[in-house]
Amino acid sequence: MTELQSSPEPLATGESPGEISGNYKITVFELENFQGQKRELTEETPNVTEEALEKVGSIQVESGPWLGFGRQAFCGEQFVLEKGAYPRWDAWSNSHSSDSLMSVRPLLIDSHDHKIHLFENAGYNGRKMEIVDDDVPSLWAHGFQDRVASVKALDGTWVGYEYPGYRGRQYVFERGEYQHWNEWDANQPQIQSVRRVRDQQWHKRGCFETS
Secondary structure (H helix, E strand, O other): OEEEEOOOOOOOOOOOOOOOOOOOEEEEEEEHHHEEEEEEEOOOEOOOOOOOOOOOOEEEEEEOOEEEEEEOOOEEEEEEEOOEEEOOHHHOOOOOOOOOOOEEEEOOOOOOOOEEEEEEEOOOEEEEEEEEOOOEOOOHHHOOOOEOOEEEEEEOOEEEEEEOOOEEEEEEEOOEEEOOHHHHOOOOOEOOEEEEOOOHHHOOOOOOOOO
């Protein structure tokens, strides 16, 4: 369900996100197609290559979801890693701008419900789009522009994409408030598609592609 509104509604402050629960396990391999040295991880790891690996060539997510980063210490481009196999770097990167994955952490899933508010301007101002329990491959198709400058993730975990069809750089929104696009590490306020982060048992691929 999606809904456009012209002005934001207040959100109660002081809410704290739920605790990460459940088992998380991911295996990173040095070479493509799950070959070479490997490392099994069950918790956040600021440098996945500090033991035995020179790089990450493929990934197997046994339980998750996880969030990967292009640089150490959870910095750089973000990659959502849901349950499933990623035989080479372009299976987890929709922007295809970097083949590096240097740090990972479990993604907080605190609710089976999903609700998010997107705002045209920083500080939760301007036009507003509400999305409830839905994936939106094109904000334009729902009458909203590609400018998203602030976000309130009210329920569930979401990922926004730079381009329609779940393409381009990924921006993850765990439950909370994001007053400015700098808070999700974007260099411009551009999001054109949004989807819920869920286990890959419902989806064939962790990173969505258009046909």
